[in-house]
Amino acid sequence: MKRRLFLVMLIGLFPCIVFAGHLYAAERTYNVLFIQSYNHRTPWNDRLTEGVRDGLSRGGIKAKVTTEYLDADYWTFASECVIMRRICERARQKNTDIIITSSDEAFYTLMHCGDSLPYKLPVVISGIKYPNEKLISKLPNVCGYTSKIDFVHLLENARRVFPNRTEVICVSDSSLLGLKGVAELERIWPNFQELHPEYKMKVMNVQSQAPNPVISSICYDYNAYNRIVIAPKWTPFLSFIGKNSKAPVFAGQSLALTNGVFCVHDMEPYEGANAAGKCAAQVLQGAIPSVIGVVDLPGKLLYDFKQLEFFRVNADKVSDSGIIMNAPLMERYRIWFVLFYSVVVGALVFLVIWLYRLNRHESRRRMHAQTRLLIQNRLVEQRDEFDNIFCSIRDGLITYDTDFRIHFVNRALMLMLELDPDTHTARSYEGQMAGSIFHIYLNGEDVLQSLLKQVRAERRVIPI
Numbered sequence: 001m002k003r004r005l006f007l008v009m010l011i012g013l014f015p016c017i018v019f020a021g022h023l024y025a026a027e028r029t030y031n032v033l034f035i036q037s038y039n040h041r042t043p044w045n046d047r048l049t050e051g052v053r054d055g056l057s058r059g060g061i062k063a064k065v066t067t068e069y070l071d072a073d074y075w076t077f078a079s080e081c082v083i084m085r086r087i088c089e090r091a092r093q094k095n096t097d098i099i100i101t102s103s104d105e106a107f108y109t110l111m112h113c114g115d116s117l118p119y120k121l122p123v124v125i126s127g128i129k130y131p132n133e134k135l136i137s138k139l140p141n142v143c144g145y146t147s148k149i150d151f152v153h154l155l156e157n158a159r160r161v162f163p164n165r166t167e168v169i170c171v172s173d174s175s176l177l178g179l180k181g182v183a184e185l186e187r188i189w190p191n192f193q194e195l196h197p198e199y200k201m202k203v204m205n206v207q208s209q210a211p212n213p214v215i216s217s218i219c220y221d222y223n224a225y226n227r228i229v230i231a232p233k234w235t236p237f238l239s240f241i242g243k244n245s246k247a248p249v250f251a252g253q254s255l256a257l258t259n260g261v262f263c264v265h266d267m268e269p270y271e272g273a274n275a276a277g278k279c280a281a282q283v284l285q286g287a288i289p290s291v292i293g294v295v296d297l298p299g300k301l302l303y304d305f306k307q308l309e310f311f312r313v314n315a316d317k318v319s320d321s322g323i324i325m326n327a328p329l330m331e332r333y334r335i336w337f338v339l340f341y342s343v344v345v346g347a348l349v350f351l352v353i354w355l356y357r358l359n360r361h362e363s364r365r366r367m368h369a370q371t372r373l374l375i376q377n378r379l380v381e382q383r384d385e386f387d388n389i390f391c392s393i394r395d396g397l398i399t400y401d402t403d404f405r406i407h408f409v410n411r412a413l414m415l416m417l418e419l420d421p422d423t424h425t426a427r428s429y430e431g432q433m434a435g436s437i438f439h440i441y442l443n444g445e446d447v448l449q450s451l452l453k454q455v456r457a458e459r460r461v462i463p464i
Helices: 003-029 046-060 076-091 101-111 135-139 153-163 177-193 211-219 234-241 269-284 305-310 315-319 334-391 410-418 448-458
Strands: 029-036 060-070 096-103 123-128 143-144 167-172 198-203 227-231 249-251 263-266 294-296 302-303 323-325 398-400 407-411
Touching: 029 046, 029 101, 029 135, 046 060, 046 269, 096 101, 096 227, 101 123, 123 269, 143 269, 153 249, 153 263, 153 302, 167 177, 167 211, 177 198, 177 410, 198 211, 198 305, 211 227, 211 234, 211 302, 234 249, 302 305, 305 315, 305 334, 323 448, 334 407, 398 448
Parallel strands: 029 060, 029 096, 096 123, 123 143, 143 294, 167 198, 167 227, 227 249, 249 263, 302 323
Antiparallel strands: 263 302, 398 407
């Protein structure tokens, strides 16, 4: 009975223990070693590191990622093992919790360098093109993702984009991965040629033969017009001649992008590293690597925008089958740029029209103001002339407007009415009502108002 009770209590506490383990994993800062196969000058190396960091973060792990570079293209395997042992020693000093590798060279050198660290720590692989399944099956601490090259898909895509190029040149070197790539291409070639008998293939090894025939076969127009190049493994030699190749180059590593390759069948650098980071987060949270296993992530067709322009291939022709990399902002966000420029042009047109209308309105206002000023000056001149004329008349003179208000009184009338002309000017009484300073009596009745009304109504001179 006690034993059963103990088992029940243990089962009840198990979720709490797992939850506490996850909480501890989320709070702790882990040391992660990320080994890239090539050097820091490789295109997309920053995107790889960024992908690993984001994958760990999204997986709920706080980690300090240390990136090391094997620089596999420039060393022999023995030298690579020496470099890898130094990397392992530095990782041991930093108390590394997990190792993530990118591409084949980093993983295979890590497992064969002679150091015991990769057998003690969990290892997450990514970007493996030619996986050694026999080796991986014997390593329970290894999990992650491969990204095998689909040469059939690559050849079919090359035939679709360049239907008139029927000669395939396979350029490789004598490295282990290069030979594996050539073997895989030769394995699928008979089936491809059976479907497309007009195609022919020639394998050229840049280490076992002089490089001049390779250069002349793909860099000169009269030789390369009917050819396409397949690169099972990207090499520094192809990086050198790829930018001068007159034949489109198809490869299986994103490393080749921006180095003269036309199309690559591979995972996007960020996505592959991000998946590896998420897988590492699962392991750090308690998942067993052998249970997670190694899964193949299908690659995508990645096109270099500059090579599309060089070979005059419309981007719309390849955008449905793959992703265009290295495209300028104008091309990546063409719709938004069109909308932005449309809004800007529309705003400029509206601004020009508004300024034109504003300037025209201001010109009219200025012209009207000047006209009013001229008319006002003219009226003033006319009034002064009118005053001078009527003030020179010896007879008394008073004028009224149509509202029967005084308009003008000359000096002679002011003297007749015993008004002081020196104190009051001729305009001093302007605006006063008729009858305020002057009256006309007939038979004892003031007839001024009635006379003014009769003048206004009959519009003629009324004699008194």
